Amino acid sequence: MAAITAADVNKLRTMTGAGMMDxxxxxxxxxxxxxxxxxxxxxxxQKIADKRAENETSEGLVLVSVSEDGTKxxxxxxxxxxxxxxxxxxxxxxxxxxxxxxxRIDAGTKEDILAATASDGTSIQEHVTxxxxxxxxxxxVIYATLTAxxxxxxxxxxxxxxxxxxxxxxxxxxxxxxxxxxxxQIVAMKPIAVDKEGVDASIAEREIEVGKEQARAEGKxxxxxxxxxxxxLNKFYKDNTxxxxxxxxxxSMTIAQLLDSKSKGMTVSDFKRVAIGA
Numbered sequence: 196m197a198a199i200t201a202a203d204v205n206k207l208r209t210m211t212g213a214g215m216m217d218x219x220x221x222x223x224x225x226x227x228x229x230x231x232x233x234x235x236x237x238x239x240x241q242k243i244a245d246k247r248a249e250n251e252t253s254e255g256l257v258l259v260s261v262s263e264d265g266t267k268x269x270x271x272x273x274x275x276x277x278x279x280x281x282x283x284x285x286x287x288x289x290x291x292x293x294x295x296x297x298x299r300i301d302a303g304t305k306e307d308i309l310a311a312t313a314s315d316g317t318s319i320q321e322h323v324t325x326x327x328x329x330x331x332x333x334x335x336v337i338y339a340t341l342t343a344x345x346x347x348x349x350x351x352x353x354x355x356x357x358x359x360x361x362x363x364x365x366x367x368x369x370x371x372x373x374x375x376x377x378x379x380q381i382v383a384m385k386p387i388a389v390d391k392e393g394v395d396a397s398i399a400e401r402e403i404e405v406g407k408e409q410a411r412a413e414g415k416x417x418x419x420x421x422x423x424x425x426x427x428l429n430k431f432y433k434d435n436t437x438x439x440x441x442x443x444x445x446x447s448m449t450i451a452q453l454l455d456s457k458s459k460g461m462t463v464s465d466f467k468r469v470a471i472g473a
Contacts, residue, residue, distance in 0.1 A: 221235040
């Protein structure tokens with residue numbers, strides 16, 4: 196059995212960032228073999244991940260990056276279980292590493308990022324698993340990417356909600372400024388689609404049926420139910436689709452009217468909203 200010194204424990208801690216006791220236990224189990232000890236710590240992280248798989252991740256951090264030409268946006272959220280972990284330096288550094296990797300490889304999906312190789316030769320997934328072992332909490336990566344004529348972004352003050360919004364027909368308008376206003380609208384009002392054409396048919400059908408049942412319960416004539424339900428559906432579109440919503444900063448105009456006032460024909464092509472714990 197190899198003698199494990201305090202210097203050995205400190206060396207492994209420096210290598211991995213794991214706690215002193217975890218490092219000592221891993222070195223003892225590995226009989227002083229540092230690479231084997233690192234594997235043991237990584238397996239410990241996977242055990243934590245498996246054990247806490249059903250736990251809620253309602254805290255964390257969101258980060259965004261928009262390309263220099265303003266046509267591509269990346270949004271990464273790293274979610275954890277407690278607020279205290281979200282403030283730890285290692286956690287915030289990992290979130291930034293995930294975003295940097297997404298930009299570097301122009302990732303299309305979260306899986307692309309997690310499979311990517313970091314500078315130390317290990318995958319981003321291994322870095323996530325390692326940190327789970329160190330902090331003892333479930334971590335979850337959320338990713339969104341958007342390409343458009345111009346992409347604008349917004350991160351809410353709680354650092355747990357963020358939006359990418361794609362604009363088209365921008366003309367000479369200040370895309371960053373108007374895009375930020377629209378992105379703030381999306382954070383606050385949670386639209387389900389850009390306009391009614393983007394609403395899934397099953398949702399519209401459900402709203403029609405609910406509208407009919409409400410009207411029927413109010414004693415409205417059967418012949419009027421369809422018309423009443425259509426009116427309720429139009430109200431649903433107004434409240435829940437971005438371009439039809441009233442602008443929160445000026446309810447005298449809709450988002451569609453706001454955009455058109457900045458540049459004739461300007462509109463939203465798509466948006467991505469990510470919220471941790473909501």
